[in-house]
Amino acid sequence: MVLGFACLPWVSDPANAEPSGCNQPASRAITQIDVPGRPFSAVPSADGCSIFVSLTGRNGRSQVAVLARSNGEMSLLRTVAAPGQLTGMALSGDGKVLVAATGQGIVLLSTERLVTGAENALLDGPAGGAGAGHIYVAFTPDDKRVFVSAERSDTLSVYDFTEGSTGSVMHLAGQIRTGGAPVGLVLSPDGRWLYSTSEVGPGERSCAPEGKGPVHPAGMLMVIDVARAAVDPASAVVARVPAGCNPVRVAVSPTGDRVYVTARGSHAVIVFDASKLVSDPDHSQQASVPVGPSPVGIAVDGAHVFVANSDRFGAGRNASISFLDVNHLDVAAGRIPAGGFPRELKLTRDGRSLLVTNFGSGSVELIDLERLAELRGITMK
Numbered sequence: 531m532v533l534g535f536a537c538l539p540w541v542s543d544p545a546n547a548e549p550s551g552c553n554q555p556a557s558r559a560i561t562q563i564d565v566p567g568r569p570f571s572a573v574p575s576a577d578g579c580s581i582f583v584s585l586t587g588r589n590g591r592s593q594v595a596v597l598a599r600s601n602g603e604m605s606l607l608r609t610v611a612a613p614g615q616l617t618g619m620a621l622s623g624d625g626k627v628l629v630a631a632t633g634q635g636i637v638l639l640s641t642e643r644l645v646t647g648a649e650n651a652l653l654d655g656p657a658g659g660a661g662a663g664h665i666y667v668a669f670t671p672d673d674k675r676v677f678v679s680a681e682r683s684d685t686l687s688v689y690d691f692t693e694g695s696t697g698s699v700m701h702l703a704g705q706i707r708t709g710g711a712p713v714g715l716v717l718s719p720d721g722r723w724l725y726s727t728s729e730v731g732p733g734e735r736s737c738a739p740e741g742k743g744p745v746h747p748a749g750m751l752m753v754i755d756v757a758r759a760a761v762d763p764a765s766a767v768v769a770r771v772p773a774g775c776n777p778v779r780v781a782v783s784p785t786g787d788r789v790y791v792t793a794r795g796s797h798a799v800i801v802f803d804a805s806k807l808v809s810d811p812d813h814s815q816q817a818s819v820p821v822g823p824s825p826v827g828i829a830v831d832g833a834h835v836f837v838a839n840s841d842r843f844g845a846g847r848n849a850s851i852s853f854l855d856v857n858h859l860d861v862a863a864g865r866i867p868a869g870g871f872p873r874e875l876k877l878t879r880d881g882r883s884l885l886v887t888n889f890g891s892g893s894v895e896l897i898d899l900e901r902l903a904e905l906r907g908i909t910m911k
Contacts, residue, residue: 576625704763737775
């Protein structure tokens with residue numbers, strides 16, 4: 531499967547641009563903006579001036595919302611129609627291409643055209659198969675490959691991504707078998723390993739139902755050799771370890787030494803030693819930290835782990851963002867208020883702010899991380 535598109539006339543290099551005012555702190559610790567749909571993923575542009583938000587639609591009608599960020603405020607610049615049911619998104623390292631999962635495959639979008647409002651922001655996308663449930667995507671740090679998790683077909687797809695003077699091409703290199711309902715994907719900082727969650731693994735049925743679901747086995751974390759996945763995806767898995775009930779997202783520390791998984795059904799964050807995941811997987815788990823109800827999104831900086839407590843299967847009144855001190859992982863250090871069903875978390879590139887998509891209440895919030903002490907006493911309205 532091959533996808534090609536014409537070389538784009540970039541006005542400037544968004545990866546190197548540093549416009550003034552875009553990353554300025556807001557006057558409030560939490561800035562919130564309503565969006566015209568259910569926000570799944572929010573991805574900041576390379577320069578920090580724009581935020582791309584996937585608005586998950588029905589009947590093949592989704593949108594990408596483009597938020598402008600300036601002088602500490604966010605505003606809705608425009609929305610752009612996109613096919614399928616948009617969910618997870620990722621930005622290429624050069625900031626030029628946004629890749630999004632659509633349920634049946636992936637689409638590629640021009641970030642410049644999204645920002646400027648030019649026509650044909652949708653570059654194209656290979657089909658992935660009806661009913662496959664493509665939900666999450668990840669670019670390798672060198673932009674050579676894209677990984678896509680297919681929640682309903684229990685596979686990861688591996689795409690080669692290349693750029694040249696005549697344009698860009700994506701080619702399906704192969705697939706990797708997973709456990710049940712794979713979702714979360716993240717690359718190690720050096721690009722050597724891909725970490726992937728599956729909600730259901732092999733073993734005894736030890737996990738209680740979520741909502742109306744059945745009793746089921748614990749899920750797992752897979753470790754995938756990225757170089758091997760490029761040539762022989764079927765044999766690229768180097769480790770599979772238990773990761774609590776319904777593990778759904780995964781994050782890695784900036785130094786690559788720890789891997790963090792949100793176990794939604796266990797209401798906990800599972801912490802792994804990254805080196806032992808490969809050398810001694812049976813002894814790789816370092817901690818299981820209780821957080822709020824049904825944690826989903828997760829983000830990590832050098833000092834804290836941030837967790838979106840979705841309260842997805844409750845009344846929604848207990849939704850929040852927990853934060854953990856990386857040096858004291860025995861208990862959550864505090865909580866930050868959130869809207870309804872906070873789903874995804876994303877740090878801005880400067881590490882000073884945290885983006886939250888409130889899927890249930892249709893809003894995106896920007897949290898000033900330099901004011902964590904102040905955030906504990908805020909009540910969302």
